[in-house]
Amino acid sequence: xxxxxxxxxxxxxxxxxxxxxxxxxxxxxxxxxxxxxxxxxxxxxxxxxxxxxxxxxxxxxxxxxxxxxxxxxxxxxxxxxxxxxxxxxxxxxxxxxxxxxxxxxxxxxxxxxxxxxxxxxxxxxxxxxxxxxxxxxxxxxxxxxxxxxxxxxxxxxxxxxxxxxxxxxxxxxxxxxxxxxxxxxxxxxxxxxxxxxxxxxxxxxxxxxxxxxxxxxxxxxxxxxxxxxxxxxxxxxxxxxxxxxxxxxxxxxxxxxxxxxxxxxxxxxxxxxxxxxxxxxxxxxxxxxxxxxxxxxxxxxxxxxxxxxxxxxxxxxxxxxxxxxxxxxxxxxxxxxxxxxxxxxxxxxxxxxxxxxxxxxxxxxxxxxxxxxxxxxxxxxxxxxxxxxxxxxxxxxxxxxxxxxxxxxxxxxxxxxxxxxxx
Ligand code: NAD
Numbered sequence: 140x141x142x143x144x145x146x147x148x149x150x151x152x153x154x155x156x157x158x159x160x161x162x163x164x165x166x167x168x169x170x171x172x173x174x175x176x177x178x179x180x181x182x183x184x185x186x187x188x189x190x191x192x193x194x195x196x197x198x199x200x201x202x203x204x205x206x207x208x209x210x211x212x213x214x215x216x217x218x219x220x221x222x223x224x225x226x227x228x229x230x231x232x233x234x235x236x237x238x239x240x241x242x243x244x245x246x247x248x249x250x251x252x253x254x255x256x257x258x259x260x261x262x263x264x265x266x267x268x269x270x271x272x273x274x275x276x277x278x279x280x281x282x283x284x285x286x287x288x289x290x291x292x293x294x295x296x297x298x299x300x301x302x303x304x305x306x307x308x309x310x311x312x313x314x315x316x317x318x319x320x321x322x323x324x325x326x327x328x329x330x331x332x333x334x335x336x337x338x339x340x341x342x343x344x345x346x347x348x349x350x351x352x353x354x355x356x357x358x359x360x361x362x363x364x365x366x367x368x369x370x371x372x373x374x375x376x377x378x379x380x381x382x383x384x385x386x387x388x389x390x391x392x393x394x395x396x397x398x399x400x401x402x403x404x405x406x407x408x409x410x411x412x413x414x415x416x417x418x419x420x421x422x423x424x425x426x427x428x429x430x431x432x433x434x435x436x437x438x439x440x441x442x443x444x445x446x447x448x449x450x451x452x453x454x455x456x457x458x459x460x461x462x463x464x465x466x467x468x469x470x471x472x473x474x475x476x477x478x479x480x481x482x483x484x485x486x487x488x489x490x491x492x493x494x495x496x497x498x499x500x501x502x503x504x505x506x507x508x509x510x511x512x513x514x515x516x517x518x519x520x521x522x523x524x525x526x527x528x529x530x531x532x533x534x535x536x537x538x539x540x541x542x543x544x545x546x547x548x549x550x551x552x553x554x555x556x557x558x559x560x561x562x
Contacts, residue, residue, distance in 0.1 A: 144213040145237065149205045150227065161203055164215055165477040175201065180470050189464060201412060201470060202226040203477065204405075206233035208241025209363075209492045216493055217474035218408035223517030225404045228500030229493050232367075236499075239366035239447070242492035246484050250296065250358040251457060253315040253328035253351070255336055260345035263302040263309045269342045270300050270313060277338055281315060281331040288327060293318035295331055313339065316358065321483040323416055323459035328352040354422040356455035357430070361491035364451040365499075366443060372503060378448045380506030381499075385440040392434035398498065399428055399437050402452065405497035409490045413478075414464040414471035416457070423455040438498050452495045456487030519546050526551035532558055 142164055149157060155176070162172045174180045178198055187193040204216040204226050218226050236242060260266040270277070274297070281295035288294045299314040315335065317328050332350035340347055369378050388398035403421060410417045428435050438452040460483050465471050475481070478489065516537070523536035526548050532555065539554050540546045 142213055144208070144215050145206050145234065146215075149203075150230070157203070161215055161477060165479070167473065167476060171473050171476065174469055175473060181468060185467065185469070189467060199411065201474075204229040204233060204493065204496075206230050206237060207489070207492065207496070208233070208237055209244055209489055211241070212479075214479065214489055215477055216409060216489060217412035217477050218405070218493070219411035219470075219474075220404070220408040222404060223521070225408055225497060228504070229405050229408075229496045232496035232500040232503075233492075235367050235371045236365040236496065238371060239368055242363050242365045242495065244361060244363040244488035244492055246361040246456070246488050246491075247359060248318055249293070249320060249324070249483055249487075250316050250318050251324045251328055251356055252353040252358065253317055253332040254349065254353050255313040255315065255332050255339060255347055256349040257311040257313060257339055257343060257345045257347050258307070260311055260343050263311050266311050266343040266345060267300045267302060270298070270311070270339060273338065273342055274298055277315075277335045280335050280338055281317070284330050284334045285327050288318075288320060288322075291320045293320035311343070311345065314353070319459075319483075321460050322462040323419065323457050323465075323483075324462075325352040325416070325419070326462065354419050354457070355426045356423050356457040357427065359455055359457055359487075360453055361456045361487045362451065362453045363488065363491040363495045364449065365492070365495060367448045367450070367499060369446050369448065372448060373507065375446060377503060377507060378442060378446065381448055381502045382440055382442060384502045384506050385436065385438075388436040389439070395428070395434050395436050396425075398502075399424065401501035402437055402454070402494040402498045404501075405493035405495075406454070406490050409486075409493055410458065412471065412474040413458070413460070413486065414468040414474075415459065416463065419457050423457055427455050438495055440502070448499075450495055450499055452491055452498070454491050454494060456490060458487050458490065459483050460486055515541055515546065522546055522548055522551050523555075526555050528555050 146160055158172055158175060181196050186196050199219045199221055201217060201219045204218055207214040207216050278295045282289045295315055295317045297316040301312050302309055303312050315332055317331060319327060329351055336347040336350055369375055372378055388395045406420060407417050410420055424437060428437050437454050438450055440450045443449050459465050460475055519537035519540045520533050523533045528536045536551055536554050540551055
């Protein structure tokens, strides 16, 4: 029988009980569970092989979002984030999506762009023609660099050439289009671009400079869609409020960017949990949001004929399940197992669904009780901890801060002084 990710009261359980449920759901081994249970899962030697000048590791909470149904399949979604409410919001929105079938997603092939900058050509347009004429040889040279990729059905599949005006004169920009299969792809793309540069120089008599992946992954897109019934959302007024909130984001980039930040809350938390390149995703998403010359929301929301709410998102998703840190970080490997060992495409599809879920949750909160009340509990606990409350006093101090509606560090210190002097 298919396992359900709808686990009632998951959030009320202790971390150990939650881990037991996830272990059963995903078939984690005792060693994997133990790695999650203890802190310091990434040991210093592993860290020292990942980056330079290592002196320690930096931990983040890892949670799982429940209730996700994506293309009819149930997922528990690992999310790593320092921000309160993100995981709860994703779980909550995923629950609200279930009655209408959850999230429906589709994606393009994982085709990325590698850029080669060619300068010092006498006739840029003639150079462009020559490069296009030599496409076959260029692709062959590119594919020689990574036989694994071609064996898997990927590799360099095409190229585009543009003449771009710049402050230092016209330059010919070649886009090598590469199907990177299950990798994020940056390294393989950079290698291929460097390998074909000599052919381009020889053909045109020009000089190639930059040879690097583009983070604007316009050919590697995911689309996700979900319907939320008006009853589940809280009625007509809530639907109207969300549509108004979306209209604001569509009309004003100052709101649009925060709307998109809410989407990235979910996307990046899954990216971190799976050790993907968060900067690449952020850069790509925001550039894609501005593709038509003005900054736009990555999602759109409207009312269906039945008065329900339908949301959709289109977002570039350069994520991998192989290569980079994804294969090295022990927790990332466990996160992939919790997700059922998805391909890179499937992972990207889940991430778009999570982004849409976080977007809906944020808009619904804003359109109803306001964002702060959802944030309040954990925020108050953080403030209590910052004020110096020990483990046994954090909840007491936080409860007082909330009751007094004064979630401030100075007040937390006063309450703490009061409580400790009573002891
Ligand atoms: P990688 O260099 O480890 O290469 C992954 C390899 O996996 C590819 O060469 C491919 O042949 C292979 N592969 C793909 N699908 C496979 C499958 N199904 N089975 C077996 N093998 C498969 O990793 P990468 O994805 O090329 O590079 C990602 C890293 O590059 C990230 O850490 C990123 O941060 C970094 N990076 C990013 C940028 C940027 O975004 N601008 C620039 C440079 C480096």
